[in-house]
């Protein structure tokens with residue numbers, strides 16, 4: 616018994632060294648704690664209201680939850696990527712979910728299967744500042760990519776962004792709420808064409824950005840590297 620425990624620990628140490636060699640990030644104390652801990656991680660659905668959500672974000676969330684009642688729309692929980700990626704990538708997470716509540720990307724997505732549309736309600740926090748007082752363009756691009764990505768991945772399976780074109784028309788005030796509305800326009804073989812706009816939340820009067828994108832369904836015969 617004692618011998619098998621020692622052997623198991625030795626194997627674990629060897630595996631850990633190999634992992635750290637392959638992925639230097641595994642030496643990071645927080646990751647190491649998560650990856651090598653035996654504690655069960657209880658997934659938290661981050662696409663639900665938290666105290667950092669503004670009144671506008673709550674209002675829009677409630678409106679969309681009402682639309683979900685007849686089954687035409689569906690809220691997409693943030694941890695439940697099973698619809699998109701079959702296997703759970705234990706400790707991996709979208710980088711948009713790496714911030715503490717309210718500081719970075721606060722958002723929830725809703726999907727309409729009949730219309731092949733995804734709507735993202737997004738509040739960009741203070742850590743996403745670009746020009747003082749406004750959201751960084753990269754943060755806007757990230758949320759556009761994530762929203763059209765979901766819109767492509769639900770019908771398309773495992774897809775990657777091949778092309779993303781964005782016209783930034785007006786700067787988005789930091790901590791304001793915007794609605795990212797994306798739709799699948801057409802599918803040609805492995806190519807999925809999508810479009811998207813970003814408007815001010817609640818009234819949708821201000822058009823902040825417009826984008827088009829091309830996603831490619833991965834060919835299982837081809838290696839990514």
Ligand SMILES: CCCCCCCC(=O)SCCNC(=O)CCNC(=O)[C@H](O)C(C)(C)COP(=O)(O)OP(=O)(O)OC[C@H]1O[C@@H](n2cnc3c(N)ncnc32)[C@H](O)[C@@H]1OP(=O)(O)O
Nearest residue numbers: 699760761764765768775776777778804806831833834837
């Ligand atoms: C679900 C979570 C949401 C999060 C969303 C986040 C999504 C992301 O950020 S993904 C990360 C960023 N993207 C990447 O790193 C992708 C890097 N690129 C690649 O790996 C490859 O180019 C890849 C996989 C996109 C396509 O490669 P491959 O499968 O070999 O495609 P390939 O055979 O060359 O082309 C297929 C078709 O697409 C077309 N195509 C490929 N790339 C492009 C492009 N950039 N522009 C226009 N057409 C293109 C080809 O011309 C071809 O067309 P046709 O079938 O008519 O001849």
